[in-house]
Amino acid sequence: MKNKQIALLLLCFIPGILFAQNDKEGSKDHPLIQRFKDSYIYDYEETSFNPYIFFTGKGSTMGVEGKVFRIFYSLPTSSGSTYEIFTNYKNALTAKGATILYSCKNTKDCGNNLWNEISGNYLMPAYYGENLAYLAAKFSKDGLAYYIVVTPGYGLGEQGYEVDIVETKEMDQQISLDGIEKALNENGKVSLYGILFDSGSDKLQPSSYAEIELIAQYLKNHGDKKVYIVGHTDNTGNFDLNMGLSEKRAQAVVNALSSKYNISSAKMKPIGVGPAAPESNNTTDAGRKKNRRVEVVLNES
Incomplete structure (x- = not known):
């Protein structure tokens, strides 16, 4: 051999x-x-x-x-x-x-x-x-x-x-496990742009699992950490619908982490904030794309 x-x-x-x-x-x-x-x-x-x-x-x-x-x-x-x-x-x-x-x-x-x-x-x-x-x-x-x-x-x-x-x-924006660790250590949160959903839906697109697996690896490497999984949308469409959709998307990520990677649901809490916490303006396609994201936020309570 x-x-x-x-x-x-x-x-x-x-x-x-x-x-x-x-x-x-x-x-x-x-x-x-x-x-x-x-x-x-x-x-x-x-x-x-x-x-x-x-x-x-x-x-x-x-x-x-x-x-x-x-x-x-x-x-x-x-x-x-x-x-x-x-x-x-x-x-x-x-x-x-x-x-x-x-x-x-x-x-x-x-x-x-x-x-x-x-x-x-x-x-x-x-x-x-x-x-x-x-x-x-x-x-x-x-x-x-x-x-x-x-x-x-x-x-x-x-x-x-x-x-x-x-x-x-490859996804336009890539992140590594080291990048996730660095962002969480320095800022207490990390924004992920490779977790994608069908339009108007909480159905995960197949390419999303590359970044979901990185979250799983982080949580397995840090058994003492708990996180919020936070869903964000742009401001297109009805506010209440976007709030509900963002929470469903956060829940879909939690479900995937639990079912595919055996991460305890007790370590994760899904939250949806819709368009209420943008990272950019919503007046351009590039800005709206940046606002549609999933964030992992350390739960240090």
């Missing part, structure tokens, strides 16, 4: 490497991530813009959309196991700063229902689900967000794995 770990490096794809078996005609590795040793591309699909659903926990999924690459690799069973492939990719992604959204290392860990949850996405044959692992991660580079799903599988004496990558435009 030592040599394979060294060989598997993100962002260092080297063209011209020879493999024991030929790749499918017209296929290629994605430049973001290198193949596992001795693998060859058995099947390949690239679409310019499509939705993609990935697994974020037992019974829980998340959707993104963008340019989708699906690459199904096969390899000799002597070259690596499901767990070995899973561990190599997880280590490589973590080393390069990717956020691990969900992972499970074998069929028992993942649950027997995993294949039913994800099979609609896959080039990999169903019988590879005899022993299955799963890894979903997010990586940002050059203004793009990459959602990476690696699924090693074994079945009927065959070993393989699928790498699916969805390229999407």
Whole structure:
């Protein structure tokens, strides 16, 4: 496994490497991530813009959309196991700063229902689900967000794995876990602009979970902290409706933190203030966009 770990490096794809078996005609590795040793591309699909659903926990999924690459690799069973492939990719992604959204290392860990949850996405044959692992991660580079799903599988004496990558435009305003910690330490609050909702609704858009996960990580890292989750709107429309909508949106964030990331509801209180606490004016599109936000405020009472 030592040599394979060294060989598997993100962002260092080297063209011209020879493999024991030929790749499918017209296929290629994605430049973001290198193949596992001795693998060859058995099947390949690239679409310019499509939705993609990935697994974020037992019974829980998340959707993104963008340019989708699906690459199904096969390899000799002597070259690596499901767990070995899973561990190599997880280590490589973590080393390069990717956020691990969900992972499970074998069929028992993942649950027997995993294949039913994800099979609609896959080039990999169903019988590879005899022993299955799963890894979903997010990586940002050059203004793009990459959602990476690696699924090693074994079945009927065959070993393989699928790498699916969805390229999407990164959010206009990005924040890191360090940025959240710094803002909360210095100001007692942080404004988040990547938590988005359908227009006039409290339904979270799929891209919102990148920042919601950062809130979850902060609360897990600081077990003694409690926070207010505060919903804000611009001043478009009826005041009372905006007040109610902002509270529903704050509650939706609390619900997501509780259900997807197991954050205790006792650590969070949702509040809606509608347009009553703007960060900018409401006379321009840019100003209204800045006012539509979710704030995390330390509850130090």
